[in-house]
Amino acid sequence: MTITAEKTRTRAGTARTTVTRQDRPSGWYLAPALVFFGAFAVLPMVLVVYLSFTSWDGFGTPELSGTENWTRLIEDGRAWDSLWLTLVFMVLTWLVQTPIAMLIGVWAAGRQRNRAILSSLFFLPLLLSTAAIALLWSSVLDPNFGVTQSLPVLGGFNFLGDTELVVYTVVWVISWQYVPFHTLLYQAAARQVPESLYEAATLDGAGRYRQFFTITLPLLKYTIITSTVLMLVGSVTTFDTILILTGGGPGTATRVLPLHMYITGFSGFEFGYASAISVLLLLLGAGLSLAVTRATGFRKMQSQQEGV
Amino acid sequence: MTTTQATPAPLAPVPDMLQDGRRRRRPRAGGHRGRPNVLAGVLATIWLALVAVPLYFLVAASFRTRSDYLSDNPLAPPPSPTLENYETVLTGDFPTYLLNTVIVTVVTVAIVVGLTVPAGYAVARNAGRGVQRGFSLMLVGLAIPAQAAIIPVYLMITQLHLYDTLLAVILPTAAFAMPVALLVMTNSLRDIPRELYEAQTLDGAGPFAALRHLVLPLAKPAITTVAVFTSLTAWNGFLFPLVLTQSVGTRVLTLGLWDYQGQFGTNVPALLAAVTLSVVPIFVLYLVGRRYLLSGLTAGAGK
Amino acid sequence: MASVTYDRTSCVYPGAERPAVDELDLQVEDGEFLVLVGPSGCGKSTSLRMLAGLEDVTEGRILIGDRDVTGVPPKDRDIAMVFQNYALYPHMTVADNMGFALKIAGLNKSEISSRVHEAATLLDLEPYLDRKPKALSGGQRQRVAMGRAIVRQPQVFCMDEPLSNLDAKLRVQTRTQIAQLQRRLGVTTVYVTHDQVEAMTMGDRVCVLKDGLLMQVGKPRELYDRPSNVFVAGFIGSPAMNLFTLPVVDGGVAFGDVVHPVARDVLGRAGNSSVVLGVRPEDLELAEHGPAVEVDVVEELGADAYVYGRTKLGDGEHQITARVDGRRPPGKGEVLHVAPRAGHVHLFDVGTGERLGG
Numbered sequence: 001m002t003i004t005a006e007k008t009r010t011r012a013g014t015a016r017t018t019v020t021r022q023d024r025p026s027g028w029y030l031a032p033a034l035v036f037f038g039a040f041a042v043l044p045m046v047l048v049v050y051l052s053f054t055s056w057d058g059f060g061t062p063e064l065s066g067t068e069n070w071t072r073l074i075e076d077g078r079a080w081d082s083l084w085l086t087l088v089f090m091v092l093t094w095l096v097q098t099p100i101a102m103l104i105g106v107w108a109a110g111r112q113r114n115r116a117i118l119s120s121l122f123f124l125p126l127l128l129s130t131a132a133i134a135l136l137w138s139s140v141l142d143p144n145f146g147v148t149q150s151l152p153v154l155g156g157f158n159f160l161g162d163t164e165l166v167v168y169t170v171v172w173v174i175s176w177q178y179v180p181f182h183t184l185l186y187q188a189a190a191r192q193v194p195e196s197l198y199e200a201a202t203l204d205g206a207g208r209y210r211q212f213f214t215i216t217l218p219l220l221k222y223t224i225i226t227s228t229v230l231m232l233v234g235s236v237t238t239f240d241t242i243l244i245l246t247g248g249g250p251g252t253a254t255r256v257l258p259l260h261m262y263i264t265g266f267s268g269f270e271f272g273y274a275s276a277i278s279v280l281l282l283l284l285g286a287g288l289s290l291a292v293t294r295a296t297g298f299r300k301m302q303s304q305q306e307g308v
Numbered sequence: 309m310t311t312t313q314a315t316p317a318p319l320a321p322v323p324d325m326l327q328d329g330r331r332r333r334r335p336r337a338g339g340h341r342g343r344p345n346v347l348a349g350v351l352a353t354i355w356l357a358l359v360a361v362p363l364y365f366l367v368a369a370s371f372r373t374r375s376d377y378l379s380d381n382p383l384a385p386p387p388s389p390t391l392e393n394y395e396t397v398l399t400g401d402f403p404t405y406l407l408n409t410v411i412v413t414v415v416t417v418a419i420v421v422g423l424t425v426p427a428g429y430a431v432a433r434n435a436g437r438g439v440q441r442g443f444s445l446m447l448v449g450l451a452i453p454a455q456a457a458i459i460p461v462y463l464m465i466t467q468l469h470l471y472d473t474l475l476a477v478i479l480p481t482a483a484f485a486m487p488v489a490l491l492v493m494t495n496s497l498r499d500i501p502r503e504l505y506e507a508q509t510l511d512g513a514g515p516f517a518a519l520r521h522l523v524l525p526l527a528k529p530a531i532t533t534v535a536v537f538t539s540l541t542a543w544n545g546f547l548f549p550l551v552l553t554q555s556v557g558t559r560v561l562t563l564g565l566w567d568y569q570g571q572f573g574t575n576v577p578a579l580l581a582a583v584t585l586s587v588v589p590i591f592v593l594y595l596v597g598r599r600y601l602l603s604g605l606t607a608g609a610g611k
Numbered sequence: 612m613a614s615v616t617y618d619r620t621s622c623v624y625p626g627a628e629r630p631a632v633d634e635l636d637l638q639v640e641d642g643e644f645l646v647l648v649g650p651s652g653c654g655k656s657t658s659l660r661m662l663a664g665l666e667d668v669t670e671g672r673i674l675i676g677d678r679d680v681t682g683v684p685p686k687d688r689d690i691a692m693v694f695q696n697y698a699l700y701p702h703m704t705v706a707d708n709m710g711f712a713l714k715i716a717g718l719n720k721s722e723i724s725s726r727v728h729e730a731a732t733l734l735d736l737e738p739y740l741d742r743k744p745k746a747l748s749g750g751q752r753q754r755v756a757m758g759r760a761i762v763r764q765p766q767v768f769c770m771d772e773p774l775s776n777l778d779a780k781l782r783v784q785t786r787t788q789i790a791q792l793q794r795r796l797g798v799t800t801v802y803v804t805h806d807q808v809e810a811m812t813m814g815d816r817v818c819v820l821k822d823g824l825l826m827q828v829g830k831p832r833e834l835y836d837r838p839s840n841v842f843v844a845g846f847i848g849s850p851a852m853n854l855f856t857l858p859v860v861d862g863g864v865a866f867g868d869v870v871h872p873v874a875r876d877v878l879g880r881a882g883n884s885s886v887v888l889g890v891r892p893e894d895l896e897l898a899e900h901g902p903a904v905e906v907d908v909v910e911e912l913g914a915d916a917y918v919y920g921r922t923k924l925g926d927g928e929h930q931i932t933a934r935v936d937g938r939r940p941p942g943k944g945e946v947l948h949v950a951p952r953a954g955h956v957h958l959f960d961v962g963t964g965e966r967l968g969g
Contacts, residue, residue: 023508023684025515027439029430033423033486034442040461040483041449047460062463104355107348118356120598125359126605127590129544131562132583135569136366139576147365147382176358184606208345237453240546244566258455265459266551275459282456289451503698506665507759511712512686521711525702 045282051275058271069276078252079277082260085167086284089256090235092171093178097231101179102224105186106216119187123180130177134244137173160246163253170254174241178234182227189223190216225296229289236285257281370394370581377577393581397568401556402582405564409543412477412560416542417535419482420489424534428493429515429523433505443494449487454480458551465552476552477545477560485541489534492607496530497523536593536604543590561586613676613689613766615639615662615799620671622657631657633823634671642797644790646814648804649846654823655803656771662801663692663769675766686715691760692769696776697752699744699759706731706740709758730761733792750781757789761796768793768800774809786813807847811835819843837957841964844889844957850917850932852889856961857925864888864958867902867924871951873958877968881960885925886967889957892917895933898950904931906945916940918947 052069056062073079108119125133140147141159148154159169193216201211239258242248248255248263255263258281265274365382371389372380380387431443461480470476500522508518546562553559559567565582572578594601617637623630632654639645647655660666662673664685672681680688691712699708707714709730710723718726731737734754744752753773760768773789774782790813793800804810810817811831818828819842826846827839838844844852857864863872864886871888878886904920916937921928933949941947957969 023514023518024434025426025430025519027430027434027436027442029426029434029515029519030439030442033427033490034446036419036423037446037449037483037486040464040480041452041457041486042445044457044460044464044480045452047463048456051460051463056463058462100351100355103348104352107345107352110345118352121356122352122359123602124363127594128583128587129546129562129565131544131546131565132586135565135579135583136362138569139369139580140362140365142576145378145574145576150382176362179355180359181605184602188606233451233453237455239455240550240562244569258453261455262458271459271463278456278459281453285453285456286448286451501696501698503694503696504700507692507694507698507700509665510663510685510690510692512715513711517715521715522700 048275048278048282051272052279054272054275056271056275057269058265062272065272069273072273073276073280078255079257079260079280081252082255082257083280083284085255086236086257088167089171089174089238090232092167093174093235094228094231096171096175097179097182098224098227100175101182101227102186102220104179105183106190106212106220108183108187109190119183122183125177126180126184128177130240131244133173133177134241137176138245141169161250163250166246166250166253170242170245173245174235174238177241178231182231185223185227186220189220193219225292229292232288232292233285236281236288257284366580367584369577370584372577374575374577393575393578394585396575396578397582397585401559401564402585404557405559405561408474408558409561411474412481412545412549413539413542415474415478416482416485417538419478420485420538421531421535424486424489424493425524425527425531426519427490428497428527428530429519431490431494432497432500443490446487446490449484450491452484454484454547457484458547461548462551471552472554472558474553474558477549477558478542480548480552481542481545482538485538488607489538492534492537493527493530496527500526532600533603533607536597536600537607540590540601540604613678613799614641614643614674615645615767615801616672616674617658617662618672618674620658620661620673621669622654622661622666623669630654630669630823632661632820635820635825637818637825637828639799639801640815642799644793644800644802644813644815646802646804646810646817647820648807648810648817649820649826651805652822653820655805655820657823658820659769659771659801659803662688662767663690664688688767689765690767690769691763691765692771693756693760693773695772697744697756697773699752699755701744704741704743705736705747705755705758708744708755709762712759712763726762726764727758730758733761734758749777750785753777753785757792761792766799768798768802770800770802772804773802774804775806782809789813808849811847817847819846821846837966837969838889839966841887841889841959844959844966848891850892852891852957853895853929853931853933854887854889854959855924855929856885857888858885859883865925866951867900867922869900869950871956873956874968877958880967881958882963883961885961887959887961887964888951889959889969890951890955892932893934894952894955895931895949896952897933897935898948901948901950904933904947904949906941906943906947909940909943911937911940913937920947922949 051062053064053066054062055065055068104119104122108115108122128136138160139145143149143158143161146159148157148159157165160166197215197219198211201215206214237258238256239262242254242256242259243262246254248259257277261274261277261281264277265271268274361383368386369377369382370393371391372386373388373390373392376387430439457480465471465476465479470479504522504526505518508522513521544562545560546566549560549563553563565579565586568579568582590601615637616639617635619634619636620632621630621634622632635654635658637645637658647658649655657666661668662675664680664683668681672679674680675688675690700711703711706724706727710727713723713726727740728737731740734757736751736754736758739747739751739755744755747755753776756773760770770789774785777785786809802813811834814831816829817831817834819826819834821842827834827843834843834847838847838852841854845854855866857866859865859878859881860870863870863878865871866888902922902924904918904922906918906920908919910917910919914937916935918933918935918941920931920933922931923929924931931949933947935941955969958967959965960967
């Protein structure tokens with residue numbers, strides 16, 4: 001027995017060293033993409049860590065300044081406020097978008113004609129760029145000339161000027177922009193659910209709401225995870241909507257972390273310190289997506305699909 | 309993945325039964341055949357109003373004169389529709405912005421498609437450790453927020469003396485669009501049956517010939533998806549142009565719109581005309597290939 | 612044209628515990644139709660793919676004619692392959708599919724066209740040359756796959772279960788067509804299947820593999836009449852041979868209450884006090900004596916009928932199959948007595964499974 005095992009092992013060894021005669025593409029086919037990605041996406045990640053230990057005004061050469069930026073970050077109340085605000089946005093946008101997107105998505109998965117027509121309208125906001133959406137809403141909500149000013153009830157609010165209200169305004173605009181996208185995800189997923197499951201449930205006497213909770217919801221699990229990851233990572237990096245809509249104001253009422261970083265760097269010319277904020281942002285974004293995917297076993301599912 | 313949904317075809321279908329089966333299968337409302345779902349229906353209608361009213365306002369206002377805009381009911385149709393706002397926009401720098409955006413979009417798509425087709429082919433067909441590690445590295449890129457990169461990218465672009473050029477926008481935009489594109493491409497190329505690759509080998513086609521004769525033709529749907537996804541990313545991109553360009557000559561559409569907000573001041577109808585115009589190309593794309601557009605949009609969400 | 616030689620050829624997949632193919636020694640004559648058959652995982656496809664160059668040879672050599680092709684890339688081996696799922700290029704027409712290898716080889720258009728038409732005529736594919744594979748029926752796709760191999764005019768055809776995607780009726784028809792075509796073209800062919808009927812009806816010779824090891828190679832008749840071990844005995848033939856472990860007694864083997872006489876020298880070779888006795892269903896006769904068989908199922912095929920029943924033999928109760936006259940089949944629940952026809956039993960060693968005689 002031992003001898004056979006020994007023999008097999010040496011054979012397996014030679015197998016690995018034998019050149020595969022099948023004409024497979026070499027690694028060089030991947031190299032250009034990898035180099036390109038490395039140069040403009042990976043290298044910056046390395047650089048930003050380096051820059052967070054320098055002092056740089058954006059014009060000269062960055063000079064090493066030790067941990068100065070990091071101690072400053074720890075003591076910077078505004079940065080922590082921004083981080084807190086970012087987390088608030090994250091939770092609020094998730095709470096608003098998920099139920100709406102899920103219900104409408106499942107509803108729009110039906111193949112009735114009216115649903116098809118209506119859902120093609122739902123997706124219209126997807127066609128607008130973030131800049132267009134933010135400008136549209138800032139016109140609509142403008143405290144002086146906005147549409148809402150000439151409407152009953154709504155006219156009484158200063159959507160963009162009230163430091164309390166503005167947070168919800170921003171959540172609303174972000175949701176308006178992204179609900180269609182997540183609806184699309186849920187619609188596609190709901191269409192994958194085999195009809196026979198519902199037929200079986202109907203025969204078992206399950207009503208519509210029970211069917212939703214016992215069949216639809218469990219089968220949408222991976223879509224919920226995907227959608228959640230995208231929402232969470234998306235809200236960490238929400239930047240252009242807020243920049244155009246409020247500029248982070250009034251005061252610092254909507255200055256989320258990426259905006260704080262941008263203003264510190266490109267308005268305050270403190271690029272070293274802004275880099276430290278960037279690293280925080282990087283850790284937050286990457287950490288979030290890793291944490292969610294780990295916690296839910298999503299990676300495992302993906303890697304199974306990726307099996308060669 | 310692909311074979312699970314195969315509907316068994318009856319061997320000797322009785323025509324009536326088949327008809328009936330089809331009729332029953334079509335209206336599948338997530339299982340709620342026939343009976344209307346009141347709660348979701350009401351919610352959908354409310355949401356529809358919330359989507360439609362602002363969009364209606366956008367288009368209607370762009371046809372109002374400036375004075376009408378201030379005095380009219382914003383939700384009533386424009387009493388005296390005018391094209392003057394569009395004229396204001398189109399005689400200004402808008403065409404330049406549009407051209408810049410088109411250039412950025414086309415070049416970015418060309419780079420991304422050009423690099424991810426061979427890359428996806430290598431990942432799908434070469435199980436070597438190096439290739440698979442490279443692929444994993446790019447997948448990690450899915451979790452990197454582009455915002456975190458703007459300062460170092462700004463440094464690199466200034467060092468390369470590319471600041472305030474369109475190339476400055478193109479390079480990082482393409483790089484950050486690449487992980488998703490590669491993922492979509494790889495998944496698609498892995499769906500090509502192994503035997504087809506083997507048949508190419510036996511037919512004497514080397515890797516490059518197989519890329520040309522087998523991979524490219526069969527990757528068309530994936531290429532479309534990647535192209536649409538990348539186009540939208542580039543077309544709507546705001547952050548990289550904001551940080552890496554400065555002058556009017558290199559300004560892209562999204563930045564241009566933002567600039568109009570300050571430039572036009574209280575001339576909201578002109579601003580809204582510009583916003584409307586910026587949507588037109590994507591809207592046309594939506595009308596032409598709704599399916600492709602939606603698949604491109606959700607490309608990031610993976611399969 | 613050329614012969615094919617496997618010279619102690621082995622294939623070990625990286626990370627696998629035992630070789631997929633273990634020191635295969637096999638010679639395929641020039642123009643011969645050789646079938647590799649065995650259960651799934653026996654190494655038959657791997658053997659074929661090593662010949663095609665799609666799988667690496669870990670040890671040993673493969674020769675086509677006198678040429679060692681072990682390290683030669685597939686395209687230079689002068690072979691053509693027909694895949695189980697045909698592997699037709701979905702985006703190319705039938706003509707382009709068939710002519711693709713010639714195009715890559717750099718032949719000029721008129722030469723390609725004439726060879727494609729020649730093959731198409733041979734296979735009745737002329738009307739379909741401009742169609743895409745998806746517009747063809749299963750049988751037509753199968754023929755295109757054949758055509759793609761034929762146009763290359765190779766020295767060897769490799770066929771990997773080319774009929775398994777067809778329905779039963781078409782499979783029987785195509786079986787004959789492929790066999791005829793091969794004889795007409797005279798191209799050495801290695802054909803892989805898991806279906807022993809296909810193997811027996813098509814092959815000049817059949818090679819039975821199990822767990823990467825060659826069990827027996829020979830003409831279909833030889834395999835049927837003189838299986839060299841228990842595995843081949845049970846694998847070849849349908850319904851399968853009855854195999855019982857029976858005690859050796861003086862002068863023969865105890866078959867129920869009768870003794871089946873066996874030559875002394877045959878029994879002498881047995882390394883045990885019992886042997887495996889094999890008898891095909893058609894070699895069992897109704898008899899006055901012999902073990903009692905309780906009939907469970909009767910399959911009536913018209914001319915013949917097969918009786919499936921249970922009997923107590925040797926160490927316990929066994930399933931037993933016997934062929935009986937189709938005009939007078941026994942009823943379910945009846946009890947019969949059967950005995951092997953003299954000279955038509957096979958004896959195997961209990962320990963090694965090797966043939967002792969018969």
